Amino acid sequence: MCLAIPAKVLEIDYPFATVSLGGAKRKVRVDLLEDVKPGDYVLVHVGLAIQKVSEEEVREIERLWEELLRE
Amino acid sequence: MGGVVERIVEKIREESKEFEEVKIMHLCGTHEDTISKYNIRSLIPENVKLLAGPGCPVCIIPDEDLQKVFHLLEKEDVILTTFGDMARVPFEGKSLFHYRAKGKDVRIVYSVFDALEIAKNSDKNVVFFAIGFETTMPSTAVAAKEAPENFFIFSAHRFFIPAMEALMPNSEIDGYINPGHVSTIVGVVAYEGLTKYKTPMVISGFEPEDVLLSILMLLKAIKNGSPLLMNEYVRAVRYEGNVKAKEVMNEVFDAEDGSWRGLGIIPNSKASLSRVYENCDAEKFFEDVFEDFVPKEDKRKRNCLCGEILKGKAFPTDCKLFMKACTPRDPIGSCMVSFEGTCNIWAKYGKSL
Ligand code: SF4
Numbered sequence: 001m002c003l004a005i006p007a008k009v010l011e012i013d014y015p016f017a018t019v020s021l022g023g024a025k026r027k028v029r030v031d032l033l034e035d036v037k038p039g040d041y042v043l044v045h046v047g048l049a050i051q052k053v054s055e056e057e058v059r060e061i062e063r064l065w066e067e068l069l070r071e
Numbered sequence: 072m073g074g075v076v077e078r079i080v081e082k083i084r085e086e087s088k089e090f091e092e093v094k095i096m097h098l099c100g101t102h103e104d105t106i107s108k109y110n111i112r113s114l115i116p117e118n119v120k121l122l123a124g125p126g127c128p129v130c131i132i133p134d135e136d137l138q139k140v141f142h143l144l145e146k147e148d149v150i151l152t153t154f155g156d157m158a159r160v161p162f163e164g165k166s167l168f169h170y171r172a173k174g175k176d177v178r179i180v181y182s183v184f185d186a187l188e189i190a191k192n193s194d195k196n197v198v199f200f201a202i203g204f205e206t207t208m209p210s211t212a213v214a215a216k217e218a219p220e221n222f223f224i225f226s227a228h229r230f231f232i233p234a235m236e237a238l239m240p241n242s243e244i245d246g247y248i249n250p251g252h253v254s255t256i257v258g259v260v261a262y263e264g265l266t267k268y269k270t271p272m273v274i275s276g277f278e279p280e281d282v283l284l285s286i287l288m289l290l291k292a293i294k295n296g297s298p299l300l301m302n303e304y305v306r307a308v309r310y311e312g313n314v315k316a317k318e319v320m321n322e323v324f325d326a327e328d329g330s331w332r333g334l335g336i337i338p339n340s341k342a343s344l345s346r347v348y349e350n351c352d353a354e355k356f357f358e359d360v361f362e363d364f365v366p367k368e369d370k371r372k373r374n375c376l377c378g379e380i381l382k383g384k385a386f387p388t389d390c391k392l393f394m395k396a397c398t399p400r401d402p403i404g405s406c407m408v409s410f411e412g413t414c415n416i417w418a419k420y421g422k423s424l
Binding site: 003004029031032033034043045046047048050051053054 | 101154181182183184185203206207209210213252255256306307308309313315316319411
């Protein structure tokens, strides 16, 4: 139930957006997020985008992994 | 990222050497899925015990809520909408699918917005049986704000943070893996009040690397007595969470004392529709229908250990019915129904100890 899936935003038609979810196009609501743009990645849960996933932070976690493993 | 898993496992082995036993509890069914799917329990040393907590929203809904929905279906000609998982939960051998087979209008929806669409295109009253933690609540809240006159919400939503508040004092658990997607909404900030229990917590993502790294972070924190609150899932969880989602959730829902399977009554854990939204509250609108409602006990569940499993006190294999009388095809308890239920997950991937 609490599963949220990352999806790429293709088009905005506020409060909706078309996203690519595992290859399939889907209409989801994005009105609980601040300034979503095409190209952004969002986490989708039951038809609602609940958070943006940032590329930078994906890299950040890799850095964290490296750091912890090096210690 | 090749070899990352092996490297983290190696570190976990080193870190865990000095402990006799460490008990780590995760609080999200999706974490149990990752743990069982990738056999994480067998990858890590035996003295690091991974327990499953009450992190499955379908599982923790008490029978009373389900019976109430059945009662409503029996008395009123409504279109009942809910998620697929919930529709399969049995009470005395009957589920919402059973009612559908008997001719009741029960519809499975992917989201509350689909239920809203059904209401907009129908003259009948549409009831959405709403379940889920803070991850799911914002969607229901958004729908409540746009509800047409014939749309009602039966809220079985539960706030997860109060459950942690109930769980943490006097617990034998040494460290917690906090639910990742609940945290995308509530944020790191929501757990700050829980640091008073001095048990380290880490918000974790759902890849096997995330879970393993979280275990490693916890082991270090348990050893040092700090930090008490860590965020491993930085790519999706911000300090403040999703502020807009929290706002709409707080506007639409009030917190009341609510009952949980296995955990009993937890203060301020049930999300009921607030005054302003009471026009779409199914329990208020159909008040008369519920007047003669009396909860019963399901005799089939007498030997079901779901309640103990949700507290981390038992594993599915401790249940005599597991994969005998109780299977995913013919489940007895909710833990065998939901894709986030520990019994269902263990049935899917085989024994996971
Ligand atoms: S196996 Fe079935 S009966 Fe046993 S605890 Fe799990 S859900 Fe309950």
